[in-house]
Amino acid sequence: MEEAMLSPDFWVARLPDTEPRMTPAQVRQFNQRAFAVDAHMHDLDQLPDSLSRERLLSLINTVSRPASSARYHAGSGERVSDRDYRRWSAMANLEAIKAYNPVRWGLAVSRSSMRSFPTAERVLKTPEDIHLDRFQETAVFPGERLAILHSSADGEWFFALNYHYAAWLPRNAVALGSRAEIAAWHAAEPRLVVTGDQVSTNFNPADQRSSEVPLEMGVSLPLLDPETTGFEVNGQNPYASYIVSLPLRTAGGSLEFGMALVARSRDVTFGYLPYQPDLLIQQAFKFLGERYGWGHDYNGRDCTGFIGEVYKSFGLLMPRNTSQQAEGEYAATLRFNAPDVEGVRAALTKLQAGDLIYLPGHVVMYLGAVDGEPYVIHDRTALAYLNEAGETYHGILSGVSVTPLTPLLTEDGAGFLASIHAIKRIALETGW
Structure with missing residues (x-):
């Protein structure tokens, strides 16, 4: 080197x-083909309004299953037991799954982990392998569309499906709304796309939910026009920033949209990069x-x-x-x-x-x-x-x-x- x-x-x-x-049209064609030919890609627009017990159990059991080799608890180093797996399986609340299960809809409001089981407990392959939590599957980012398929026994976790994964995430990372309003927000143009490794919305002293929210590369949010929003947003003149529509979670868990600012100095662009x-x-x-x-x-x-x-x-x-x-x-x-x-x-x-x-x-x-x-x-x-x-x-x-x-x-x-x-x-x- x-x-x-x-x-x-x-x-x-x-x-x-x-x-x-x-071209942008060819990018859309590429994605359409990926959704059509790859079983691991999920076109949420085509998802039915309910899932059968067999389909839902298949999705859950793909990630929520005992490992084929030994696992260890982070911290104590004790080996994960069959009793531990039974406890986590009970949290998955499989008995509550009906013959047909309605799909709810949500948007992620923060970066959050998607997990193998509805638990934040860290599980390792070896006691020394402290950096690889084997229950960590992936993550969701603000504005990511989610099909909510099931809830944990304590109600604190959702089993959710995004465009390429299904796993458990904390319910407080999701705001629930109607399928139609979420689809409309997801399709709204024009959009601001994050092209830096991570940028944040501007500080908002009036509403912590939209203040300094981290946004990862590839996140896209609808752009709003200051002519319609007005020239004061969260106590700041927006002329040196971009105004975006940001999904927010109410105290009851419902979806609402708020205005947030992203400074023009941040690594962002109108639409996706060529x-x-x-x-x-x-x-x-x-x-x-x-x-x-x-x-x-x-x-x-x-x-x-x-x-x-x-x-x-x-x-x-x-x-x-x-x-x-x-x-x-x-x-x-x-x-x-x-x-x-x-x-x-x-x-x-x-x-x-x-x-x-x-x-x-x-x-x-x-x-x-x-x-x-x-x-x-x-x-x-x-x-x-x-x-x-x-x-x-x-x-x-x-x-x-x-x-x-x-x-x-x-x-x-x-x-x-x-x-x-x-x-x-x-x-x-x-x-x-």
Whole structure:
């Protein structure tokens, strides 16, 4: 590694072109195909008004099930018991599921975890593995549309479905409203899109609910016109800010919309970014150095969360987890029967910036090659590679990092190249 490689400018300068890869209409077409062909993507507009007991149980049991190997309580280090699983299963309130279950609707009002079970208890794979909470599935962000499918026994958790996941989240992170008003808000134009790693709404002394709310990359909110809202918003003249419609939760849990300001100095844009390679690299580098967070824990993200948020800033949507992304047929994909080092090496010579490389449990984004060595940007915990003496170095990354690809080893000592089983290009064409 060289210092210059930690700047997006280094990689942008090496691009053969910066032409757009899709028009906005083609981005919408890409998403429509993803929803049509991938079972892990959920078109909420097509969701029925109720779900059968069998369908709902299938969704819940996909995440709320005992692990196949030992798990340990964070803090005490005690092994998770069958009694613990029975307690968490009782909290899931499965006995209350009827033959048909009406779907309620909500919008997320804050960044919040989605969990395997309706509990905030942290569960680890080993007592020493304190940074990876195995009950942490993913996260929702303000303005994310949610189908509310079920409630926990104590009423404090919702089992919810978003565009690419289903899991439990705290009920106080959601405001409930009608399907029609939420769909109208979700479709409203024009929209302000967050293009920074995270920005916040302006301070609001009158209403804490809309004050300094963190907004993640890819979040979009309807823009409001000061000619109709007036030239005082939350005690501030809005001419140097953008006025957005922000979902808020009442004390009773219902949805209402309030006005919030986002300063014009923040990293935001009107509508989604044009999907072109120079901007794609710049977006990825906005996370450089961020702490790794399994399932969006630690106010960060993991390898697929990183990839998903970068592409979401262009309006492109994809499944949540690595295996789901790699196995999906929603984009052009090269597949390999690992180990196929020769085939992988040949494919690497044909990659373009932004292509996604998959190995078990991990995904990296291709940046370019220097002296024949492919370099990638990725969000990873462990670091292992063969040094110049042929010895294996074991260390840690635990963050978004730029690295060469070919020297890296997986945790079990296999080379990255020998472990690659798919390479995906986010393009409308389905072939290479």
